[in-house]
Amino acid sequence: ENGTEVFKFTLTNLSGAFCELSSLGGCLLSVHVPDRRGVLGDVALGYDTLSTLRAGRGYMGMLIGRFGNRIGGASFTLNGKTYPLYANDGENHLHGGLVGFDKKVWQASAEGDGVVFGLHSPDGDEGYPGALTVRVVYTFDDENTLRIRYEAVSDADTVLNLTNHAYFNLSGPGCETVLSHEIQIDADAICEVSSPACIPTGRLMPVEGTPFDLRKPRTIGEVLSHQGEDVQMRYGKGYDHNFVINGWDGTLRRAAVLRDPTSGRRLDVFTDQPGVQFYSGNMISGDTPGKLGVPYMARQGLCLETQHFPDSVHHPNFPSCVLKKGETYGTVTEYRFSLL
Numbered sequence: 001e002n003g004t005e006v007f008k009f010t011l012t013n014l015s016g017a018f019c020e021l022s023s024l025g026g027c028l029l030s031v032h033v034p035d036r037r038g039v040l041g042d043v044a045l046g047y048d049t050l051s052t053l054r055a056g057r058g059y060m061g062m063l064i065g066r067f068g069n070r071i072g073g074a075s076f077t078l079n080g081k082t083y084p085l086y087a088n089d090g091e092n093h094l095h096g097g098l099v100g101f102d103k104k105v106w107q108a109s110a111e112g113d114g115v116v117f118g119l120h121s122p123d124g125d126e127g128y129p130g131a132l133t134v135r136v137v138y139t140f141d142d143e144n145t146l147r148i149r150y151e152a153v154s155d156a157d158t159v160l161n162l163t164n165h166a167y168f169n170l171s172g173p174g175c176e177t178v179l180s181h182e183i184q185i186d187a188d189a190i191c192e193v194s195s196p197a198c199i200p201t202g203r204l205m206p207v208e209g210t211p212f213d214l215r216k217p218r219t220i221g222e223v224l225s226h227q228g229e230d231v232q233m234r235y236g237k238g239y240d241h242n243f244v245i246n247g248w249d250g251t252l253r254r255a256a257v258l259r260d261p262t263s264g265r266r267l268d269v270f271t272d273q274p275g276v277q278f279y280s281g282n283m284i285s286g287d288t289p290g291k292l293g294v295p296y297m298a299r300q301g302l303c304l305e306t307q308h309f310p311d312s313v314h315h316p317n318f319p320s321c322v323l324k325k326g327e328t329y330g331t332v333t334e335y336r337f338s339l340l
Contacts, residue, residue, distance in 0.1 A: 004105050006050055009115045011140040016040065017337075019140045023108035024053055026063035026101065026117040026136055028166050030291075033144050033337040036264025041172025043265065043337070045290065045301040052289040058296075059165035060288075062102035063136055064095045066121060066128050067321070068163035069242070069277060069310035072199040076313035078129065078322065079157055085127040090197055095165070097126035101134070102165070114139035123156065130156035130325070144337040152329040160323045161308045162331070163273075167281060167301030170260035170267060173291070177299045178281065179221030182259040185214040185278060187243035191309050191318075196235050202315045204244055205232070212241065217259065220280060220302070238299070239280040242309050248274040248319075252332060256304050259340060270334040271306035274319045279303040306333040 008029065012018040017040060020029040031044040046061045047053040071094075074087035086097035095102065106117040114137050121132040137149040150162045169178050190212050192205035207213040211223045211230050220239075227233035232241065245255045255276045258267040269276065281299045290296040312318035323329050 006105060007108055009108065009110060011115065011138065013140055013142045013144065015142065015144070017140075017144050019138070019146055021115055021138055022047075022053060023106050023117065024050070025061070025103065026106045026119075027053065028061035028138075028164060029053075031146060031335075031337070033265065034339070035172065036339055041263065042291070043168055043170050043172055043267075045167035045169060045296055047289070048291040052291075055289050057288045058167070058284055059095055059102050060167050062165050063106070063117065064163045064165050064305075065101035065134065065160070066096050066126065066132065067093070067159060067161045068095060068165075068305060068307045069161065070094050070197070070199055071313055072197075072311045076159060078159065078313075083127050083129060092197055092199060099126065111137075113141075128158055130154035130158035132158060132160070134162070136162075146335040146337070148333045150329070150331045152323065153327070154323050154325060156325050158323050159313055159321045160329055161312070161321050162329075163305045163307045164333070165303060165305060166335075167303055168258065168267060169301045170258060170265040171263050175262075175300070176297060177221070178302045179219075179224065179299060180260070180262060181220050181302070182217040182261070183214055183220055183278070184217045184257040184259075185243045185276065186246045186255060187215070187276075188246055189244040190232075191242040191244065191275070193232065193235050193241065196237075198236055198240055198310070200242070200309065200311050200315065202317060212243070214243075214278075217257070224280065236282065238282040239278045240282060242275045242277050242307070244309075245271070245274055245276060252334070255306065258302075258304070261340070264340045266338045266340050268336040268338070269304050269306065270336065272331055273306040273308065273333070275307050275309050277303065277305040277307055277310070279305070
């Protein structure tokens with residue numbers, strides 16, 4: 001309504017598989033990859049019109065910043081100064097606040113074989129210190145790997161935790177749940193949370209003997225059928241927890257595998273980040289607009305958000321999310337689609 005233009009980009013590889021992106025929110029609109037019969041299907045929940053994109057809930061496919069996930073108490077202290085943030089999740093701060101990066105129209109251009117999204121976040125934006133310049137590059141290669149490269153620099157010390165909030169359903173369009181999918185996450189521990197607000201306690205809770213032991217493939221629906229027996233699962237209404245990736249050293253490594261026996265599709269998630277938030281879509285509601293005018297429903301998609309740990313600003317034992325003045329923030333996540 002203010003005359004700002006929003007662009008859609010399509011990345012297509014030699015096989016005909018393709019992804020669609022929007023400059024509003026730097027959003028991943030769709031991912032079309034083949035099933036075991038070679039038929040392309042869209043495996044990402046998202047939007048197909050500007051109106052549904054603007055009205056969307058749940059951050060579907062959006063670039064998240066400045067800080068992905070939660071900050072308890074909607075404030076943090078850096079270099080002896082406390083910075084109040086917008087409390088948009090009860091008394092806590094979630095996914096960058098009231099007008100996070102998901103609501104911004106990014107500068108966008110096609111460069112080489114990818115799409116580059118750029119954004120300037122001024123000092124004090126949503127309460128964060130430092131003027132921040134962000135650059136995010138999406139590519140999609142002939143092996144059906146969607147690669148997201150994040151870069152940023154600030155003119156003052158700040159905190160930063162960028163991610164993409166894509167929801168996946170490997171069965172493709174029309175499948176109502178991901179409960180038949182198999183999930184595997186290479187994590188011996190999760191960030192224990194203290195309440196339904198899902199703010200970490202600071203303790204890294206071993207997954208051994210719990211529903212969070214996903215070191216071997218487990219069917220999501222089977223595990224969720226027992227969610228009432230575990231307090232952490234009750235807090236999250238299912239999975240909404242950060243998994244601590246084994247052996248993290250800042251290099252690219254496989255964090256998670258998602259398999260769909262129905263379609264034969266497989267997704268391997270590689271990242272250089274220390275954590276991945278597995279969210280089983282528990283709070284998706286029927287008022288969430290979807291594609292072709294059909295609303296999305298609970299657990300129709302799931303998220304594997306690569307990230308620093310939630311609320312890490314308050315836990316010195318967590319990997320640091322501080323970006324020093326003049327230093328370059330850089331991280332890569334790859335979503336590698338293949339067949340079983």
